[in-house]
Amino acid sequence: MKENTGISKYVMLGMLARMPQTGYTIKKWIENEYSHFWQESFGQIYPTLKKLVAEGLAVSSDNTQSGNGRGQIVYSITDTGRKELSDWLRKEPKIEKLRYEILLKISFGENIEPEVLLGHLDSFIRRNEKLVKDMNGYIELFKKLKEQDIDCSYSQLTALCGVYVYSAMRDWAIEAKKIISEKGVDDHETKGS
């Protein structure tokens, strides 16, 4: 019973709850819509999907040679799978693992010229600006889909979270640049290497 692939299992279940899908399309969804808070690789997806079937949480309709490519495998969620998913959804979420390499580098900033940090912050700002734009793009898309009676309100909420967080990151980086360039430079000079 302790043989699951951690949370990936529930990610797959949640994706299949939307509609029957292939591992490939699940990957695409996660890349596009989820990248700002979750990521999965094929090396996780395909084995997990097989496990779901083995556990009776999904069924695979092997459409060999039907569609395109080498014969795609469409997975659908079962009732047991839906039950498993909603049980998990009820549990209080706790995993919040973030690893921001840039913050690590900033925090070790006294070991490097401030100009290097300013450079890192510049690309960080650009990256976050792009992400905010992307997220707003998704929100617009979801709004349009809603006009066609396709409801994506929950995905829209996560995109909104992206807007909030990426904007905050950008604002922080701008402020950090200001603080570093105002007083960080002479700091390093007086110390030398």
Place this chain on the structure above:
Amino acid sequence: MKENTGISKYVMLGMLARMPQTGYTIKKWIENEYSHFWQESFGQIYPTLKKLVAEGLAVSSDNTQSGNGRGQIVYSITDTGRKELSDWLRKEPKIEKLRYEILLKISFGENIEPEVLLGHLDSFIRRNEKLVKDMNGYIELFKKLKEQDIDCSYSQLTALCGVYVYSAMRDWAIEAKKIISEKGVDDHETKGS
């Protein structure tokens, strides 16, 4: 040459660049000051520290029975270690791995009663409020230390980032609650289980 323990190696180097330390104190620092953007476990720390010594990036002064406990091992960074650290600091940071379980659950929200989501968001808000408070506490502490000529400006910057991000998270969650309770409830009702 591909035998490093990933980024943990540089985290250790950065910690030792501040002052000679034991693995235990490094863990404490990371838990307190870094938890919002990085985490390391003893299972990573101790082996990594040994590797640093093997690679000549640090030296261990084995103060057996000197301090308290079973005999602590104090590690210090070498010149080669400092060089390695600053080389790494120069490289553009890219790792940004975040896994927010709560966003996953929100995005699968249509499979559960909205009340469950509202509950998750409530504890999320409380958690972020506490974190903002903690971060502000650190900033105050760092300011006081600066009056005593102990410079923590770079750590202060990362704490500031915490303030920005956690505030954004809290604000988003408040907004999300509003959106869900305004229209999410009847949505689920019309669908049934």
Place this chain on the structure above:
DNA sequence: TCACGCATGTAAGATGTTACATGATTAA
């Protein structure tokens, strides 16, 4: 004496990524 904090360490397992292999279809 007993619990707790300090302190180090390892083994096992869980988790995750990367690189590779395969091969069909589609569009240029």
Place this chain on the structure above:
DNA sequence: TTAATCATGTAACATCTTACATGCGTGA
């Protein structure tokens, strides 16, 4: 015909967490 995209999969490796074992010092 060639490249890209669709599509599945595995093996090797890298990484990370968890649980455990050890044991001293300090204060209640």
